[in-house]
Amino acid sequence: MAVKRQLKIAMIAALLLLLLLAILLVTWVTGAFLQLVQQLDAQPAWVMLLYLAVILLLLIVTAAALWWLLRPSRKRLAESAVERPLTREELEKQLLQAQEQGVSTARVEQELKKLQHRQEAGVIHIALFGEISSGKSTLIKALLPDAQVEISARGGSTREINEYHWQSAAGDELVLTDMPGLNEAQGSLDQVAADEAQRSHIVIFVTNGDLTRTEYDAMSWLQELKKPLLLVINKAEWFSGEDLQLLHDSIQARFADLVVVDVTASGEELVIRQLPDGSEERVMRPRPPRVERLAAALQQIIDTHGLVLDELRDSAVFVLAQNKLNIAINEERAVQAEKVVSTYTKRAVVGAMAAVAPGTDLLIQGFLATRMIKALSTLYEVPAREADTDLLIELVQKHVGKTMTLILAIAGNGLKAFPGVGTLTGGLLHAVAYGMIFNTLGHAVASSLQSRGELRPLVASQLFKEHLGDDLEASARRYAKMAIKQLRD
Ligand SMILES: Nc1nc2c(ncn2[C@@H]2O[C@H](COP(=O)(O)OP(=O)(O)OP(=O)(O)O)[C@@H](O)[C@H]2O)c(=O)[nH]1
Ligand SMILES: [Mg+2]
Structure with a gap:
């Protein structure tokens, strides 16, 4: 304790000393300056001009030296370039260069053509992403009861990308893309789903509970795409209200600012019917879907992101095309x-x-x-x-x-x-x-x-x-x- 006190006193003394020195320095400089002005005043005008020119030169040299020392390094500039989203011009330059070297760039051009078609159609694309059997196809069916969607209790029922047109309550033209689930048996469809997630405006990630390691990795990757991402906990009827809240909290603790909604896309519920003779009959009947929260969350994303949706999608597609170019x-x-x-x-x-x-x-x-x-x-x-x-x-x-x-x-x-x-x-x-x-x-x-x-x-x-x-x-x-x-x- 005593040591700390002594240290404090020493620091105060040092500060006071510094202050005294500063006052002395300022007084000395002012005195010298005033004396100089007086002396210069007595000299012919050219001496004054020469003096000012020398001072100016010294200032310029100091500024140049400071700039040289403090300018951003090439490495830092390169790093900030990595942060910047890839533009179409940059990509086209790389594409041209590759073509000149004889690289076959058909797949990249196809990707850009697809983007152009989508830009012209002006429809909002929403991709459903998630592990097999999480209920992606069932969710589409719940949002679009007339859609012919393949649903099966067996994992891996969706084998290709299917698009379903949907008009939101606010009148927006949407395309819901049903995709193969992650981790399907051969694993070959994961890339198909990942590519499509990059091409879409909004990604809905469908899960059934707390995130598994694979789901967590996939979510982290999707967040890096920097496009609107919505996490849907499907089969919510499995959880009590309290457990659901815990789930929301734990997911949000890992992914800040993520929109999370819970829904029930389908399922069956047990109904106990009273018969006229007083006996009870227990029957299973389809549970009506509860997906309004998802529709509302989607609408909100569309309303808030509006114009930037296209920009975000475009830059993700440029990155996808660049990856394909690198592969080629x-x-x-x-x-x-x-x-x-x-x-x-x-x-x-x-x-x-x-x-x-x-x-x-x-x-x-x-x-x-x-x-x-x-x-x-x-x-x-x-x-x-x-x-x-x-x-x-x-x-x-x-x-x-x-x-x-x-x-x-x-x-x-x-x-x-x-x-x-x-x-x-x-x-x-x-x-x-x-x-x-x-x-x-x-x-x-x-x-x-x-x-x-x-x-x-x-x-x-x-x-x-x-x-x-x-x-x-x-x-x-x-x-x-x-x-x-x-x-x-
Ligand atoms: N209990 C319950 N079951 C559901 C719900 N939604 C979907 N299911 C069931 O989950 C199973 C898988 O549903 P799918 O819609 O085929 O799942 P998917 O994600 O499209 O699966 P893949 O296409 O194989 O990746 C089916 O048996 C559905 O009936 C739900 O909200 N509650
Ligand atoms: Mg499916």
């Missing part, structure tokens, strides 16, 4: 990478056979490996630093050194499949071995460049080690054939 670019790169790998593998085979003295093949291969890594890096638009390339080759050579005897043995076996080659010369054996090594190295580099977006020597060499053993026999036969053809040519 990667597919095209994979094709090109395959060509690069096979070209260099062939050169390695030829190089090993042409080696004039023992060991020269190693030199040729080091040179070729560098060239192949550079070519792959250029393809993936990743700068290949010399140090990384050298380290990767060193790591690979080390591993090859340890396993060469085995690789040569397998190469020898591969050559035996072609009788009549005569004695297995060292050049031929090495040629087959290098074919196998280059093929594996090329694929390891390409796959690490694609997944990491940069050349990581450790990752690539690890991949090389893991895959060198894959399918060695077939690989040996393939390069034996190539080497023999080379020999005969």
Whole structure:
């Protein structure tokens, strides 16, 4: 306690001292300034002008230095660009660039065409998203009693996207999209549903209670789309009023500002009927749906978001199209990478056979490996630093050194499949071995460049080690054939 008090007193004393120093400084500066003004006054006008010019120059230099120090860094600018929604112009630029590189962009163009159709139709699209059997189709049936919707107690009853036109009470033209549930058996339809969620204006997420891990992840992803999202707890009749309130609270605690409504889309209820003879009859009868809250919440979203609904939808579709473009670019790169790998593998085979003295093949291969890594890096638009390339080759050579005897043995076996080659010369054996090594190295580099977006020597060499053993026999036969053809040519 005493220490704290002493510290306080010391701080007050320091403050007072600082204050005193500040007063002294101000008085001194004012005095000096006034003296200067007096002296300058006595001088000819050009001295005063020169003096002012020097002061101005100093101010400009200080401002420039401050700007240079405090300007936003390139990294920060790039980060803020990531935050900005993707525009049509940016996407079209990327699309054009990809087309120039020979990427087939049909799927991206189809996505943009679909968007254009929807923009022209001017209808509000609402997608129902949720796990299988949560009652998405039943909800549509409740909102649109005449709709022919597939409903089944068995999960996975909806296998494709179905659209139902609906006019809201306020007269808005809506399209309700019934989608396959998440986690259906094959899991292949999840992407279909996710794509459609991106294309719609509003997403209704249908759940049956507290969110499962998958539902939570899906909800987090949907929130990132930044479009109106509505969470519907269906089959609400399963819960007491108190439990329902707890459910609302727990969901809202995880997703702030989320609109949550509970509904009953269908179901059966037990009815006890009094018969004239005094006895009771217990029958199950369909429960009337209770979905008014959903209709009201939807109307409110439409009324409050109005004009921005289109904008939000458009930017989500641009992101969807960009993802499709990236997939197409990667597919095209994979094709090109395959060509690069096979070209260099062939050169390695030829190089090993042409080696004039023992060991020269190693030199040729080091040179070729560098060239192949550079070519792959250029393809993936990743700068290949010399140090990384050298380290990767060193790591690979080390591993090859340890396993060469085995690789040569397998190469020898591969050559035996072609009788009549005569004695297995060292050049031929090495040629087959290098074919196998280059093929594996090329694929390891390409796959690490694609997944990491940069050349990581450790990752690539690890991949090389893991895959060198894959399918060695077939690989040996393939390069034996190539080497023999080379020999005969
Ligand atoms: N108790 C009760 N059952 C419901 C309710 N809504 C739907 N169901 C039942 O839930 C089951 C699944 O309903 P569907 O509408 O087919 O569910 P879905 O989400 O479309 O399912 P998938 O298309 O397979 O993804 C059916 O047996 C429905 O009768 C409800 O509010 N209460
Ligand atoms: Mg369904």
